[in-house]
Amino acid sequence: MPAYKYTLKNGKTMWYAAFNYTDWKGQYKHTCKRGFKTQREAKEYERSFFEQQNNFNDILFSSLVKNYLDDMSHRLKPTTMENKKNIIENKLLPYFSNLKTCDIDTIKIRKWQNELLSFRDENGKPYSQTYLKTVNNQMSAILNYAVKHYRLSSNPCRAAGSIGKSKANEMNFWTQQQYEIFSKNIQKSALKLAFDILFYTGMRSGELLALTLADILPDKRISINKNFAIINSQELFLTPKTPKSKRNIAIPDFLYNDIQKYVSTLYGLQRTDRIFYFTKSALEKEMKRITKKVGLPQIRVHDLRHSHASMLIEMGFDILEISQRLGHESVKTTLDTYSHLYPDKDKKLADTLNQFRPTIEP
DSSP: OOOEEEEOTTSOEEEEEEEEEEOTTSOEEEEEEEEESSHHHHHHHHHHHHHHHSOOTTSBHHHHHHHHHHHHTTTSOHHHHHHHHHHIIIIIHHHHTTSBGGGOOHHHHHHHHHHHHHOOOTTSOOOOHHHHHHHHHHHHHHHHHHHHHSOOSOOHHHHHOOOSOSSOSSOOOOOHHHHHHHHHTOOOHHHHHHHHHHHHHOOOHHHHHTOBGGGEETTTEEEEOOEEEEETTEEEEEOOSSGGGOEEEEOOHHHHHHHHHHHTTSTTOOTTSBSOOSOHHHHHHHHHHHHHHHTOOOOOTTHHHHHHHHHHHHTTOOHHHHHHHHTOSOHHHHHHHHGGGOTTHHHHHHHHHHTTSOOOOO
8 A cells, every 4th residue: 555745836745645446337447636744644545445445344434434424415315414424423433433343342332322321411411312312323224234235244233222212201392372472572573473483383494494485375375395404504495304294284364464464575575585584593593592581491493393283282183184284294103293292181081981881870
């Protein structure tokens, strides 16, 4: 694995790697990469390059991750990829980066899991159970990829066991009364309308920020047909989260009138123009500020979606209607997410059955 040095115009010595290889199509190729400060860095680049090209299970975990992310980037949405990269860079690579994949055994996985379980932030709070589950699932997904494509004998995450929970024991949400206290304290009309839409429709924040004038239908419905996200400073219009996320939802008269009043103030707004031009972080910042000001329980912007679902359940709407309105892929998703909001369902069932028991006189 030779490396070569060269001299810049300013007299500084640098190194480059140059070598031949056979690509995945069987074609013979030559590559050269410059800009290394040391010979060691140039040789490390060549070694890492061949690890990524070859299919064997003693590949470094960091190289495996590069291949995994490159493969997945062609199959997953940019928002999903961004979440994966964040977890991998902050929770996986600091532990396993320099290990060979075949050397990551059950004991190492358990020690890593225990560190995650033991973590406490500056306020003494641990990671949430759902976050722990997500991180562990990501590690397991990468090792499953190694089993399938790099001849790793087995996935040590399976033998180590899982951590965390797929859904939280408790869900944070506001009642309608709590939300109205919050809403009345918002001074900016655009932000107030945005929060009202989130609470009274249950749409996702990305769906809200993607709304255009054409999506506000004359029959007092909103067409949800795209998702908006900013990835690496690039604004993107994406397809909805799932096929059933594409939907038309009816809105109350007051919300429709408020939308019409607001868009009428936007001079020169075209039908394909977005209605709201702030970001999700602006929503989160305003929510924290107002919540602290009025003394409400702290919740996330996404929890307004849960608040809407909770309100509909309290109003007695059928679970199928709620599922369709939220754009869930199946009723099972809705039940799995919100079943705990029916704490007295057994009591109501028993009370109903009482009506069918004939009264027997002694």
